[in-house]
Amino acid sequence: MKWPVPRRSQLGTGALVIAALSVGQVLVDHLPSGDRAGRPFEHEVGVGQTVALRTGTLTVTGVDGARSVQPQRDDxxxxxxxxxxxxxxxxxxxPETTITYGQLRDADGRTTALGxxxxxxxxxxxxxxxxSHCTAIVEADPRTLAGARLTLGPLAIDERFDDVAVADLAISDRDVATWKKRTTPLKVASPTVAGMS
Amino acid sequence: MVLMAGAVLLLVSGLFGGLRDAPAEAAVPLVVGKPHEAAPFTLTVERARWTSDLGEIAKTDRGRYLIVIVKVRTDADRSVDLSTLQEALALRGAKGIYAAMGGDKIVPSLEVTPSVYVLADGTPMSALPPGLTYELVYIWEQRGSEPVPERLKLASRSHTWRQSSLDEQMNWFDPTVDAVGTVPLIEAKP
Structure with missing residues (x-):
């Protein structure tokens, strides 16, 4: 049996392909991973403070809690x-933007998606x-709620590559204990646009 | 040559079940009242009831709702989507089950996605936050021409945390039956 002998041009093409793959591998190894490169730009904000995001300004106006809440009249x-x-x-x-992404990160680093x-x-x-006057509602484990932070961003399905606000909710163990003792449902104001009723 | 060998292997494997799910009989027992780990959840099947009136949730005049009440929690480090929660518990071998509450199509019960509600307040469940234990109501609708089963056959499914091959996002995939059991079914008292 006679083995085929490659021509010089075929050997050259093969060498170029191998070189290109090697360069590609080196680039992939040195570029940031997809997770790191796509991380959102986090802007810290406290309760009562305002933060400027790419899409607008966001002010955290209040934090409250209870075992039971009433988001609608009959709910x-x-x-x-x-x-x-x-x-x-x-x-x-x-134009045409609002806040639809939310994620709570508790004191243990566990996260709950708002959706x-x-x-x-x-x-x-x-x-x-x-x-707009807005609300975020999220259920959480009371044991790890003190110190929790809430991330808010413009796009519900994907927070990557964009500005997000990371709100320190300043929740203490005392707050959590008070909220757990509440016996009546906490009424939640419906979100509104300023100047409209 | 390699492709041909692969094709032959696939054909031969078909004689033994091929790419079908592993038989549920290979799973461990799912016992009423006993916590069972089915990643990413711990499930405890508590009881089963049937009724044609779910109050404000729904009523049916074409059959009945089969209800299983289950305690569920996750100790994962992030909330778990509703779809994973729905896949975690399935009904096996029940006849005449609608594909969805209020829908018209009847499908094999193992393929039905149950509706899931929170027992405490009767609202639809959404993603399960980490560290909290919920009493959840799993609901299937059965047509009235079928007799009321004396027991419901259940299967729990565990999932695997892995990267999607499509969009590279991490999530819970590959639901696999890991435990089977039965629970007595009695009529719900109003």
Missing amino acids: RLLSPGVIVVVTFDFTPKV GARSAVSCPQPPVGIT
Whole structure:
């Protein structure tokens, strides 16, 4: 049996392909990983403070909590943990944007995504320059709630590559104990746009 | 040559079940009242009831709702999506189960996605936060021409935390039956 002998041009092409793959591998090894490169730009904010994001300004206006909350007149949520209600204002500076992404990170680093019937961000989309009064509701484990932080961003399905606000909710163990003792449901104001009733 | 060998192997494996799910009989027992680890959850099946009136949630005049009440918690480091929670418990071998509450299509019960509600407040469940234990109500709708089963056959499914091959996001995938058991079914008292 006679083995085929490659031509010089075929050997050259093969060498070029191997060189290109090697260079590609070196680049991949030295570039940041997808997770790192796609990390959102986090802007710290406290309760009562305002932060400027790419899409607008966000002010955290209040934090409260209870075992039971009433987000609508006929609705009542009852949690085996504690339900945290965060109110915030958002004023967009680009058209057709609002805040729809939310994630709670507790003192143990565990995260809860806000999305669904029980944990959610509600924020109307106002015109540029007009302020929305918004709410975020999230259920959490009371044992690890003190020290929790809430991340808020513009896009519910993907927070990567964009500005997000990271709010230190300044929740203490004393707050959590008080919230657990509440016997009546905490009423949650419906989100509104400033100037509209 | 390699492709041909692969094709032959696949054909031969078909004689033994091929790519079908492993038989549920290979799973461990799912015992009423006993916590069972089915990643990413710990499930405790408490009781089963049937009714045609779920109050404000739904009513049916074409059959009945089969209800299983389960304690569920996750000790994962992040909340777990509702879809993973729905896949965690399945009904085996029940006849005449609608694919969805209020839907018209009847499908094999193992393929039905149950509706899941929170027992304490009767609201639809969403993602399960870490560290909290919920009493959840799993609901299937059965047509009225089928007799009421005396027991429900259940299967729990565990998931694997891995990267999606499509969008490279991490999530819980590959639901696999890991335990099977039965629970007595009695009529719910109003």
